[in-house]
Amino acid sequence: SYIFSLFKVNPNILYFAIDSESGNIVGSSQEETVNLNCEELGFPFADIKNGEEEIYANINGNESYCILNKVGNTYVAYVIHLQYMYHELPIIMCILFICMIIIAFILTTSFNEYMKVNIVNKITKINSLLSSITNGDLNQIVDVRNVYELSELSNHINTMVQSLFSSNSKLTYILSRTNIYLGTYEYSYTSNYVKFSEYIPTLFSWDEETLQL
Numbered sequence: 001s002y003i004f005s006l007f008k009v010n011p012n013i014l015y016f017a018i019d020s021e022s023g024n025i026v027g028s029s030q031e032e033t034v035n036l037n038c039e040e041l042g043f044p045f046a047d048i049k050n051g052e053e054e055i056y057a058n059i060n061g062n063e064s065y066c067i068l069n070k071v072g073n074t075y076v077a078y079v080i081h082l083q084y085m086y087h088e089l090p091i092i093m094c095i096l097f098i099c100m101i102i103i104a105f106i107l108t109t110s111f112n113e114y115m116k117v118n119i120v121n122k123i124t125k126i127n128s129l130l131s132s133i134t135n136g137d138l139n140q141i142v143d144v145r146n147v148y149e150l151s152e153l154s155n156h157i158n159t160m161v162q163s164l165f166s167s168n169s170k171l172t173y174i175l176s177r178t179n180i181y182l183g184t185y186e187y188s189y190t191s192n193y194v195k196f197s198e199y200i201p202t203l204f205s206w207d208e209e210t211l212q213l
Contacts, residue, residue, distance in 0.1 A: 012084040014059070016077040018043065026074065038077075048075055056082075122150050130157065138164055 017027035018038045023045040025036050039045050042058040048068055055066045062081040069076045122144045129140045138161050142154040 012080055014079040016041075016043075016079065018045075018048065018075040018077060020049070020070065020073045020075055023048075043077070048077075118146055119150075122146065126150065126153065126157070133157070133161060 015027075015029040016025055016033070016038070018024070019026050023038045023043075025033050025038055025041070028034050033041060037045075038048075041060055042064075043066070044052075044055060044057055047055055053068050055068070057064055057066055059066070059079050059081075062083070064079050064081050065085060067078045069078075126142055126144055129142050132140045140161070142157045144150045144154045
């Protein structure tokens with residue numbers, strides 16, 4: 001009984017040592033129950049002798065859950081009243097609910113940050129480059145590679161820009177074959193940039209210094 005009285009793991013758990021032959025309690029965390037027969041406390045000794053390791057019984061007038069383990073000629077019983085088993089359940093459920101909210105918040109924040117860094121910012125960058133291209137700056141190159149779909153979009157935009165350059169080169173070539181001095185030029189007000197075909201400098205008598213301007 002002295003040893004059992006030292007068990008402080010859980011004050012709501014009672015410990016009993018029951019003699020396997022007589023059913024008398026030979027040790028307990030409740031010293032007043034020592035030498036009593038286990039059936040007086042509510043233990044179903046017949047079920048215990050049949051090898052039951054887990055039983056529900058009315059111990060000391062309280063519905064209890066009992067775990068039994070045979071050690072030599074003694075049954076060691078761990079007893080906890082059902083009211084103590086479930087009285088912390090609401091607290092546990094509240095803690096679990098709070099943990100789930102925290103986890104959901106972390107996941108949502110992480111997902112939003114991922115979308116911002118890898119999707120929203122990249123789309124903003126592509127939109128900015130497209131705006132420059134629309135305003136006549138065909139020297140822009142779209143290079144977004146972190147997402148497959150955006151990488152494909154970048155390739156299509158760059159192909160479109162190269163196609164515009166190619167069209168200008170083809171036009172220059174056709175004009176050169178006619179032996180007629182015709183030229184085309186394009187001026188962008190937003191980027192203050194001029195694009196012109198091969199014969200424009202000749203038609204306007206521009207020298208190298210003028211072209212640098």
